[in-house]
Amino acid sequence: MKSLNTFVLISLCLLTISSVLADLRSFSIDYKNNCFRKDGKPFQYISGSIHYSRIPREYWQDRLLKMYMTGLNAIQVYVPWNFHETVQGVYNFAGDRDLEYFLNLANQTGLLVILRPGPYICAEWEMGGLPAWLLQKPNIILRSADKEYLQAASDWLAVLLAKMRPWLYQNGGNIISVQVENEYGSYFACDYNYMRHLHTLFRLFLGEDVILFTTDGNTDKEMSCGTLEGLYATIDFGTDTNITTAFIRQRRFEPKGPLVNSEFYTGWLDHWGDKHASVDTNKVSKMLGEMLSMGASVNMYMFEGGTNFGYWNGADHDTRFRSVVTSYDYNAPLTEAGDPTDKLLAIRDVIKNFRDIPVGPMPPATPKLAYGFVTLHKVGNISSLLDTLSPQGPVRSQYPLTFEEIKQYYGFLLYRTTLPRNVPEPTPLISPLNGIHDRAYVSVNGVYQGLMERDTGLVMNITGRQGDQLDILVENMGRVNFGSYINDNKGLLGNLILGNDVLSDWSVYPLDIDTAVANGWLQSAHSGLLTEAGDGPIFYSGTLKPTGRAWDTFVKLNGWTKGQVWVNGFNLGRYWPKRGPQQTLYVPGPFLSANQLNNITVLELERAPPHCRILFMDRPQLDNTGNKT
């Protein structure tokens, strides 16, 4: 009996201690004193945005450490749904998608986390983070209480939020708050039932203790549609905004509690064909200082931008479709390659006035290497490699099918049919309903004819004979990530008309280019092949000799037109020097081999230069707007 009593006593004691500990670990809003409280003490966060999906896993720690050494006490992180659930019901949290490893690194570094799990995130990311398979339901109303949308989003959140619960601050982790949806007030639907549903779901999976919040742009309309009772309302704005006016607006929707700017813009994104964006360092540091001295908590968007590798860039659609470039450097305090800038040092000088910053030197820039020129050789065109690229063969259909109907969501599709009659004179090939999403490269009987482009190039002339093979390679340039046009189906969205004939009887070839590249199937078979440029979509390959060092580098495709580059099977993203402003692609060192031949593959869509060379340089060039054609 005695020993049992002792046991009970000890257990009671432990219980008390652990509940005291639990009380110590708390993160909450003090509505009386207009501040956050961490473990009972007033707390102001100075945070920066970083997206693990835009940085190779090998560099996560390096970027986080540099953020910590700047004096930040938190980071803000988006979770892109389509990065983790590429196939409905199949979840991937491995490798570059290992969110918990990222959270763990942040925790070890000493950084708290403001989590933004969406389900919609914008982020200038493909479809704002929504999986394109949602578009299989025609007319689905995304980001609303639409039954199919809500079911899919709920299934995803059930997986994600259950994983995140142990990472909440009060549960021993580093997540101090969680955003619900993202800038919902800027979306036309303004569906409170949807927001209420998300609210219920977030509470169900994360519990009552965690701070849930919303973020919206600095207008009454956005704040009205985006905020909800029970979710703490924050605002976002950049250097062109009057701070006082913006925070007065936050106060109107959230009369008590801390002032929060959830996205203070340190820079801005680029679109192909537009001027390179930048934001003045003095303005950023001055305004940051002003907000911090008002006691506001601030997140800098972005602190480290990174790269839209592969096909992950988003697009905007205001008056016309504008695709986001591959680099997401963002003119942020850390560059695309994670290097500290003057902007970072200026920000650190501001932060010094508000909190002790960690002692010790700022980690230096990672070393860069100019590996020099590599000459590429022609491998073949899409048509000659079709067995390799499309092993399962085409889907046949009277009228064109979309990417979503084919269930291939990214990259390229080949549409093939024959000419219905002789067209000896140049005859217009037309997409009457603006149905080219987004670029179409056209050839007749193996001879390249030119291209069509969404919004701006819906007619071109072709010639040929009845029965000639018409090949149209269609490129998905990234789905719209913001506004009313996020139902952005890809491919040929409607019929094409040649003269007076509607083209029909299509063979649509899904193309798994990335698997072919990764398996080495597109390396040219013989090293002795003559270089030979050509017109239209053509694969080129070559090798970069090992130097004993796998350092960061930047590849420039001078004289090339537009396409996609892979290094050792890693899809670096799109290049388009002709349209600019971006001229170089970032090649992270971990993608390279120090002691093996590095395999380079290029898909040039229009025309390669006669020299067929590409150049590996030791610095990026993001700001040179080329000839606009």
Ligand SMILES: *[C@@H]1O[C@H](CO)[C@@H](O)[C@H](O)[C@H]1NC(C)=O
């Ligand atoms: C976070 O880091 C702290 C301090 O290093 C450690 O005590 C804690 O166990 C870590 N939490 C998690 C969830 O790893």
Ligand SMILES: *[C@@H]1O[C@H](CO)[C@@H](O)[C@H](O)[C@H]1NC(C)=O
């Ligand atoms: C911002 O707005 C406030 C209130 O309307 C005004 O007093 C102040 O001068 C403005 N600040 C700037 C920098 O324009």
Ligand SMILES: *[C@@H]1O[C@H](CO)[C@@H](O)[C@H](O)[C@H]1NC(C)=O
């Ligand atoms: C593709 O290559 C094949 C074989 O070299 C050639 O016959 C054909 O004309 C080419 N097609 C295109 C579209 O360039």
Ligand SMILES: *[C@@H]1O[C@H](CO)[C@@H](O)[C@H](O)[C@H]1NC(C)=O
């Ligand atoms: C197509 O050809 C016709 C007749 O040669 C010409 O008038 C027209 O400008 C051409 N259109 C385009 C888009 O090249």
Ligand SMILES: *[C@@H]1O[C@H](CO)[C@@H](O)[C@H](O)[C@H]1NC(C)=O
């Ligand atoms: C390059 O390709 C060859 C042949 O497929 C392969 O053996 C080699 O491992 C590849 N190099 C690297 C660095 O992946």
